[in-house]
Amino acid sequence: MLALPATLSAEEAYSARIDYLYLDANEGQAAGGHAALRFGDEVYHFEYVEGGLIRAARQAFEPFRRLYTETENRTLHVSRIAVTPDTYAALHERFESQFQRQHAQFEVPEALRRDGEILAMLARTDMSPRLLVKGVGLFEPARTDLPEDPALASLRTRALARYGAEGLRTRMASIRQAISALHPAPPDDPLPMDADSSPPWRYHFADRYHDFHALLEAYRLLERAAPLRPDAYHVPAGREFALKPDEIQTLQTFARKLEESALAALDQPRPDQGPGLLAALARMEALGKALRYGRLVFLDTLNERETAELPWGSAPPVFTAADADFRLARRELASGRDLDEVGYSLLENAANRRLEARKALAGKTPFHLRIPPGLMPSRPGSPTEILRPALSAEDMERASKALHAAAEAYGERLKRLYRYHLVNRNCVTEIFRTLGEGQARLGGRIDPEAAAIPFVSAQNVERKYRVAESFDIASRRKLFLETLDSEAYLAELSPLSSAIYRTNDEDSLFLFFTDTPALVRPLFGVVNLATGGLETLAGIAASPWDLGRTFYSGLRGMLVSLPELAFFNIRKGTFR
Amino acid sequence: MTPFKQLIFVAPIASLTLQGCSFSYSSESSVKSSASPFTSSASVSESSSSSSKSSQNKKARYEKSVAEYATEFAKSGSSDSVAFYARISQLAQEYGITGWDSDKGTYVAIGKGLAGAKLGQPQYEALRKLLANSEPTRMQYIDEGYR
Numbered sequence: 001m002l003a004l005p006a007t008l009s010a011e012e013a014y015s016a017r018i019d020y021l022y023l024d025a026n027e028g029q030a031a032g033g034h035a036a037l038r039f040g041d042e043v044y045h046f047e048y049v050e051g052g053l054i055r056a057a058r059q060a061f062e063p064f065r066r067l068y069t070e071t072e073n074r075t076l077h078v079s080r081i082a083v084t085p086d087t088y089a090a091l092h093e094r095f096e097s098q099f100q101r102q103h104a105q106f107e108v109p110e111a112l113r114r115d116g117e118i119l120a121m122l123a124r125t126d127m128s129p130r131l132l133v134k135g136v137g138l139f140e141p142a143r144t145d146l147p148e149d150p151a152l153a154s155l156r157t158r159a160l161a162r163y164g165a166e167g168l169r170t171r172m173a174s175i176r177q178a179i180s181a182l183h184p185a186p187p188d189d190p191l192p193m194d195a196d197s198s199p200p201w202r203y204h205f206a207d208r209y210h211d212f213h214a215l216l217e218a219y220r221l222l223e224r225a226a227p228l229r230p231d232a233y234h235v236p237a238g239r240e241f242a243l244k245p246d247e248i249q250t251l252q253t254f255a256r257k258l259e260e261s262a263l264a265a266l267d268q269p270r271p272d273q274g275p276g277l278l279a280a281l282a283r284m285e286a287l288g289k290a291l292r293y294g295r296l297v298f299l300d301t302l303n304e305r306e307t308a309e310l311p312w313g314s315a316p317p318v319f320t321a322a323d324a325d326f327r328l329a330r331r332e333l334a335s336g337r338d339l340d341e342v343g344y345s346l347l348e349n350a351a352n353r354r355l356e357a358r359k360a361l362a363g364k365t366p367f368h369l370r371i372p373p374g375l376m377p378s379r380p381g382s383p384t385e386i387l388r389p390a391l392s393a394e395d396m397e398r399a400s401k402a403l404h405a406a407a408e409a410y411g412e413r414l415k416r417l418y419r420y421h422l423v424n425r426n427c428v429t430e431i432f433r434t435l436g437e438g439q440a441r442l443g444g445r446i447d448p449e450a451a452a453i454p455f456v457s458a459q460n461v462e463r464k465y466r467v468a469e470s471f472d473i474a475s476r477r478k479l480f481l482e483t484l485d486s487e488a489y490l491a492e493l494s495p496l497s498s499a500i501y502r503t504n505d506e507d508s509l510f511l512f513f514t515d516t517p518a519l520v521r522p523l524f525g526v527v528n529l530a531t532g533g534l535e536t537l538a539g540i541a542a543s544p545w546d547l548g549r550t551f552y553s554g555l556r557g558m559l560v561s562l563p564e565l566a567f568f569n570i571r572k573g574t575f576r
Numbered sequence: 577m578t579p580f581k582q583l584i585f586v587a588p589i590a591s592l593t594l595q596g597c598s599f600s601y602s603s604e605s606s607v608k609s610s611a612s613p614f615t616s617s618a619s620v621s622e623s624s625s626s627s628s629k630s631s632q633n634k635k636a637r638y639e640k641s642v643a644e645y646a647t648e649f650a651k652s653g654s655s656d657s658v659a660f661y662a663r664i665s666q667l668a669q670e671y672g673i674t675g676w677d678s679d680k681g682t683y684v685a686i687g688k689g690l691a692g693a694k695l696g697q698p699q700y701e702a703l704r705k706l707l708a709n710s711e712p713t714r715m716q717y718i719d720e721g722y723r
Contacts, residue, residue: 200652201645203662211662261675268709270658272665273677280674332631341679342638343631345672375672 014466016088018442020079021045022458023068024475027507027560027571033454034074035428036064037095039088044095046430051411054420054430056095056102062321063371065473070314073572075475079461082468087441098434101198102418108199109410112187114206116403119184122388123396129386133214135278137381138232138299139221148225151288152281155259156222159266168219171269175216178271182209182389184399187406195417203272209389214274217383219266221281228285232379233299235289236355240326241296247333248291254339255287279377283344298348299377302356302370312364319357325350345375424449428457442466476575477501481516493517493524495573506574508557509535514564515572525564528571532557638671639685643721646689650703657706683714687721 019038036045043064049055068074083091122129140146159168184205220226243251262280265273282299290297329347333339349372360367389396420426432439432448439445444464451457462470474482480500481492491497494512503509511531512524532554539551560571642664649660664686668676676682686707690700700722708714 198648200648201659201663203656203659207662257678258674261678264678265675270661272658272662273675275669276665276674276676279669283674328630340631340635341673341675342635342671346631346634348672374670376669376674 013084014082014468016083016085017468018081018083018088018091020081020458020461020465022077022079022454022461023072023074024077024455024572025570026072026074026574027556032422032426034068035431035454035457037431038078039092039095042092044099044431044434046427048420048427051415052420053415053418054425054427055106055418056099056430056434058096058099062317066314066318069473070476071575073475073477073574075478076473077458078469078471078473079458079465079467080469080471081442081461082466083442087438091435091438091441094436094438095434101196104198104201105195105414105417109407109414111202111204111206112403112407112410115184115187115204116400116407118206118209119396119400119403122391123393123400125393129388131210131213131383131386132380133210133217133278133383134275134376134378134380135214135282136217136383137379138228138278138282138377139226139381140229141381142220142224142226142384146227149227149285149288150225151255151259151284152222152225152227155262155281155284156225158259158263159222162263163266168223168266171266172216172219175212175219175269175271176385176387179209179212179216179387180390182212183391184403187403208271211271211274213383213386214278215269215271216274216385218274218277218281220384221278222266228282228299231300232282233286233289233297234351234355235293235295235297236351241351243290243294243296244334246336247330248294250333250336250339251287251290254344255284255291258284258287258341275376275378282377283348296347296351298351300379301348301352301372301374301377312360312367315357315360315363315367318369319354319361322350322353322357326354342375348377349375423452426452428452428454432457475572477513477515477572501573501575504574504576506576507571508532508553508560510557510561510571513571513573514569518567518569521567521569522565525561528561528564529558532559532561634671635681638667638673639681639688641667642682642685643689643692646686646707647692648689650690650693650695650699655706657709660707680717683708683717684721687718687723689721690718691722 021036021038021043023034023036025033034045036043038044038061041061043059043061045057045059045064046054047057065076069076163171182205185202258280262277262284265277265280286297286299325346329343329350332343333347352372356370360369391399418425423429429448429452432446432451435442443466446457446460446464451460461467477492477500481489484492488499491499492501492513495501495503495510498513501513509531510528512527514521514524514528517524535554535557536551537554539546539548539554542550563570645663645667649663654660664676664682668674668679668682673679673682687704690703695703704715704718704722708718
């Protein structure tokens, strides 16, 4: 037990909260349940990843909750642990470091593979090299009939005055030379011998090649004061996007700073400046429009990737969260303090999410929510000029093979370090291992392997840690059932008559839900077991066509039906 | 249900259905690498609700990352300033910063990081000059963080 300062009551001293999150089981990907730790908005957990590994992950709480309680239909049990602010900070730091370290380790083979792939592509002389550069997709491709953007035209005037046309041409020539002189370093990344080592960071060939092209393209865009593509920015309607005089002043100051920064980047060009310079040019254009129109204009930073379909009922909380972030960012804009790039990025991010959520809210139908992939606008596009390094095709092929071999070797090392094990290394054991001696500061000690089952770990946390409060966040189906009258409730007992559940590839066939009526669970279990059996038999016949998919699904259905015979439920149905 | 009974039911089913922990859906597709061709995805999940924190908190976290990397770089004995700048650019991009060269806070954080490496005075002077590209104002900011 830690000694408390004499002047503090226990309540004051343990004023911070860490949540232990336990997610109950469901069929398929998490038959044993799942566990995580929440620090404020950040959730740290350990996920099963391809190749049979267990890997640290960090996620914002809201998407985490949405995935597990809505899409996966699992109830989230929260044990809120009272800790001192110092303990909170120390343990948060411990989980963040672990996440960063693992991320760096897993990034090494990925980077080597990317190097290998790009060299293999460049070695092919029968086709033109292809390259997507982050940020280039925000701008209109070169055409003669496009009007110049005034913000970029102004920057070009200043750049010409400072460096002269010849100076800018010389810089572009030096970038072309640098691309030509690029060559891959031998794959010498030291492999970590244990999970506690961080590999040193490397500026890899593929990244240099990408960044040099981004830089060259930035000069070319500046040369023609290229405008943004019409779909690369938003000028949303509505009073909430109108700018007040003090906000306009803050944005004016920020736009000037951004222009100075872009001008300075042209002074001594470095490859790493390329992606940032492209984003800065695009933001300058958006800011220029905002100041001209007197309303918020911002770049589209959303990810085009198709996301899971969400029910319309999810739209209001998504909108509320985005709106709260937007209001916070606007308050900072109007606070009278100088706006920095982080503040502007947060405003841009929140405005994008709010706009997307508003569309979902207005649609009143299931929706796909696009999420910004980061705080930097990075829509990829093909640069005007793609150059090859001055290496022979044979040299590039040889280097590519060596890099792929190194990536394989590194991958094997990671497998040894992070191989998943049902009892010794899973989502629960890794939480308690990471807590390590820090567990004492939570009020007790839990042996990682003795608490390997998520449900058991949650019970242990309740018993041994300083839990101040416990509550559940109900699954989507549970929440829905609470709103029903008896007739509608009966209809929800079977997927065949359910108003909200649709059969999907994640779930095996079953005829009855067994997550709520415990008394009839064995009876329903018998029917579900028989259904699984029939699916298995059908799967045997279908095997030549579906490669055993139906057979495996039926077998899984039978397995998750077995516990139902003994009043125990795993399957709850998912909403993918 | 007791933990023992839980184990009886859960263990065989979990082992037969591959695993008992949640699968990372982000690893299911290659979209991650195609959407952001050459950059790490460390910030992806965070960014989805990133503005729930104030910009000062975010900036502090960025500067902490810069300081940590500066410490690591100084301890490594490397003099590859191109790689150093590239790493700082990568960190800056995760926080939406397009031009860290013009940001005083970044240089102050580099100074803090160099202090963390506990270098001798001659090594510090040499590294400060290298990382500030001999630019007096930047060197002054690094000194500010180093003190």
